[in-house]
Amino acid sequence: MYRVLIVDDEPLIREGLKTIVDWEKHGFEVAATATDGMDALQKLPDCKPDLMIVDIRMPGMDGIKLMRTIQGQYRPSPRFLILSGYADFDYARAALQMRADGYMLKPVDEDELIDHLANLKQLLDEGKAADRQSVGLRKERIVQLLLTGEANGIPDSDLAGWDWPAYEVVLVKLQNRTEIDASVIAHIKSKLMETFDASGAGTVFSMDPFLGILLGRAGIAADDVRAHKTAYEGIAAACREYGVDFTAVSGGAVRDPRETDRSYLRALELMAHRFIYEGGRIHVREPQTERECGFDRAETEEKIYLALDLGNSEGVEALIREAGNAMLASGMSELDIKTAFVQMMTNVIGKLAQSRPEFRDKSETFSTELFDVYCEYRYYALIERLCAIGAAMAAKLDGYGTDKQIRKLLDLIHRNYHENLKLETLAEVFNYNSSYLGKLFKNTTGEHFNTYLDKVRIEKAKEFLDQGMKVYQVAEKVGYSNVDYFHSKFRKYVGTSPSAYRKQITTVGDP
Template identity: 55%
Template sequence: MYRVLIVDDEPLIREGLRTIVNWEEHGFVVAGSASDGLEGLQKTEKLAPDLVIVDVRMPGMDGLNLIRAVRERSRPKPHFLILSGHADFEYARRALEMKAEGYLLKPVDEDELTEHLAKMKSILDEESRKEKVPPAEWSGERIVASLLAGDFGSVPEEAVAGAGLDGDSFEVVLIKPQSREEIDGATTARVKRKLSETYEPAGRGVVFSMDPYLGIVLKNSAGDPGALDAACRAIARACADSGLDFTAVSGGAVARLDELERSYRNARERMKSRFALEGGKVHVWEPPASEGHAGGGAAGGGKEAPDLNAAGEKLLLALDIGNADTAAELIRGTGEAMLEAGMTEQEIKAGFAQMLTMALGKLAQNRPELKEKVQAYSSAVPDIYAEYRFSGLIGRLTALAREMAEPFRGCGGDKQVQRMIELIRRNYSENLKLESLAEVFNYNSSYLGKLFKQTTGVSFNTYLDQVRIEKAKELLADGMKVYQVAERVGYANVDYFHGKFRKYVGVSPSEYRKRLH
């Protein structure tokens, strides 16, 4: 009997699938069920199902991410049938592109499910026949695949000897070819072929594919301090021929072939943090110093994630005055803080997209004369998702920030106080603070405050209040409601706005509006 795992967040669907057909009649048994993608991933590793029936749309880890994770982590890989509602066809289409074997529309039809099971049984039967391979037909890569799956007992001893897998130590090096563009299968095969030509004829190792990675099993590397450097050079040559970059990690050397799975498991774990890893070397797995490891970023140190709204506000001010250095430093500092907080690759990219979109949106609103330039920069924001390495992402963003700051350089007056005044008049509705302005102007806040008062005769906060109240008077004259005016001019608390308005105008906002009308 082939084992089936059902993954769906709806209890009725899970129970309905258990009972809709006689599974054993079709050669299957339902080994378990899961209510979400994360539980499905755990049960896949525990139950080793041959077939997973999964809903593509679930809270938390959805079906697409489950398929991705299972194919990266599970050996052997199960087959997948997709469950989807009418509104989720785009999810289902993407799942089929990931080579899921079929698509079932909810509510599931018994005859349709039966047809899929018959097809799956034929596929699984054929795979079972192919697994019974005579020793002479065991290639080095086939042997490695069995070893990495922890199935050492299935490999004939004479096959191991014939494949040249003898040595004093063995080490798995995983390779992720990378590019800002999608890498097709032919290109990956070309990289693999180049590596095979380097390692296999000389008996130095075996090259294998383990989607989404390529890999090398190095022989006798424990006694060769230059083995990983040589591997790095070989990988670099193979990737460069196809115009690719790469990340490579080693799971460490083991003494026996039956321990090879451990080296592979370590390398795979280290590869999860590839976004934070630099290129140009083979990174070696080390036991984690503490719990908490970010799936696509770096080891989480328990630090708090940065306030992206505050960072976006500072970026807005830096760009508004054309301070490219401060804008670039804000991006670097925010990126490092996200990395140290253990945020994943996608979370970091989404954080930067949020930060940039907010700053550029407000710039377009506050500087209408430069709206077209701002919109052009906004169209470049989605490009950050093509970056596959943290250092590359920061490099792209800092270059973009410097480019964005250029049109605003010199738009204000030559004196710092005059530039501050212009900045306040454009951004009075923002959460402006002297400390924030001092940071973007590269001044000590106390000194900047004294300089501002000497020039204008009033403190920074008083001047900001005066600008806001003058704008509030205009909006009240236009008939806008008091609470709307308070929010529009930058006062989050309407009672506080009342107090400020009375202080500077002598009457309440409501009374002022009545006098006008």
């Protein structure tokens, strides 16, 4: 509540002003009344008013002299509202020139007074915030010097009030899928100052690109769960108002404020891992990842392609998560992980658009969605978004053909005979044991998987040879990288060599 001193020589005016409005409702309280200027000066030190309502004409010291005296002796001086009659307009004008915040004619109108109080409360609130900011800026500069190792340049007198048992640096990175406006950052920092600086719990500072809080701690404990929970809630409340997410890390506690640079450097080390951290708490340790394992990008890409081609959304999700874990374990950076996924999935979309005509109309949409993953600032959100894209693609492709697994597999072979198809890989994307899938395939088709694949390839090879293509071109086009191996397979299933077969076709076609 802001304190009010009413100064008027008329008792009815003084009492009337005390009751004309609900002062507390508007953020004020009448702390005292005074009968004239001298009485007001005597009561001023104890009353400490934020606002004075002063009659401009009083015996002895009038309102103008009272204002001039107070403004000359007190810093900061209170705000002033002037009371006057119709004949006192020149006095009122003089008061306004002395920076009075307004004047009211007697008898005072209730609505007019309420309007003045609303304006004055806003001015007083802004002034209080500016005062806090001024103090905060001085303390912030001291913190910045401490964190950058320039503590020797700070006089001991500037650290006189720094008497916590321990100190801890908490760094905060504001995050969003779109760029955060500078004004929003400033507002969040101001909210943090209201929470931490104003309560004496800590000092808020900026160290681009981070905000931070030098927390006062009750002890040196490495992981004070309660203190961190309270601090996290304060940060979350400030960010929530503006719809901004954040990652917070702690560099640990130190006993002396001049040693806070150690806590700051440790916090910077932890903040480098922010892509991997989840939200919901202040992080004090490096993230744990799985043991390092090999990541074969080409093999992963092939498996994702096959799983999507089969409409197997569960298989796609499992492959995406496995690939992400492998990338993390291998130490890939945030940008490298995103780029690897985008490149793999882009290649997959391109292959699907070629092999599945019904998918082409959606391929551009999926490609656009894919590039949006660069906006994700958390690893786990990135993986979930990729899985959602994969599931949507699988759903688009799952409706094609029969629902029976072997029919799907046969369809896949006839469309992808030129790929490096292996039963083990297909069993993985089908979520089957390879031996079981092989038996299921043999029971359904009467052929072993490799035999069936070879026959499909050779039949396609005959079509290409009929079109006049060269043997080495045909071999590559149907999936045989070794021409001699293609010769042996062709002879096995056709009974003659590819060259002889082509000559035979040519001879048959001659008149």
